[in-house]
Amino acid sequence: MAKKKKNEAEIKAVTVNELKKEMLSLPHAELVEICLRLAKFKKENKELLSYLLFDASYPETYLDQVKAYIDAEFENLGTTHAYLAKKTIRKILRITNKHIRFTQSKTAEIELLLHFSKRLRRAGDLLKSSVQLGNLYFQQLRKIEKAIDAQHEDLQYDYRRELELLAKV
Structure with a gap:
């Protein structure tokens, strides 16, 4: 060079x-x-x-559209090949993070990451069998935790309850 x-x-x-x-x-x-x-x-x-x-x-409508996108992508997720599933999950997360950057809202970040994490958790066997996906899942939970800390106390309580449910693996 x-x-x-x-x-x-x-x-x-x-x-x-x-x-x-x-x-x-x-x-x-x-x-x-x-x-x-x-x-x-x-x-x-x-x-x-x-x-x-x-x-x-219309932030609520926008969040609903992004959640619908996440749902659709997870519905099409093929679990026969772990490599392709991981690649697709990383793509969904990358697009989710892009929409979070667009909104510049901690509430939107929490909502979208919670939704993504719920859908990833439903992948069950794939999440348990892949160390990388397990790490990705817990990394998202830590991001949600940080975003919750920046919220008002009333909102923190509701979000923490949802986060606790997701943290139980």
Whole structure:
């Protein structure tokens, strides 16, 4: 592998604060064009923009859609090949985490991870026979625990009860 020369110019991204200042100075039409160009550039950008424009106003409906996706993927989960099942479960978790990032809500994180963990627990034999899936399961329970700690006390109680049920393996 060739080393970089010291005099080569590197393109560095500016800070979010600098981006914000520049965006505030742009005319509305130009800002819309930039957003559309950004949406065309990468699929995840388009998905985030879709969420912000169409789904952010209805968080319960959005969570129900993501839960329905999780359910559908677990229904199609083939348990004959452990390798493919693990790969599919990791894919479901990756997409679930993407939707959690979109919402930027601890409540949504708890709801979706609890739902994912419940569905994973129903996989029963697969969860018990695979050390990797067992580790993944307990890692999600720890993430849920951390998110619950950030909630109001009233909500903590309800979520902790659900978490305790999931922790009993």
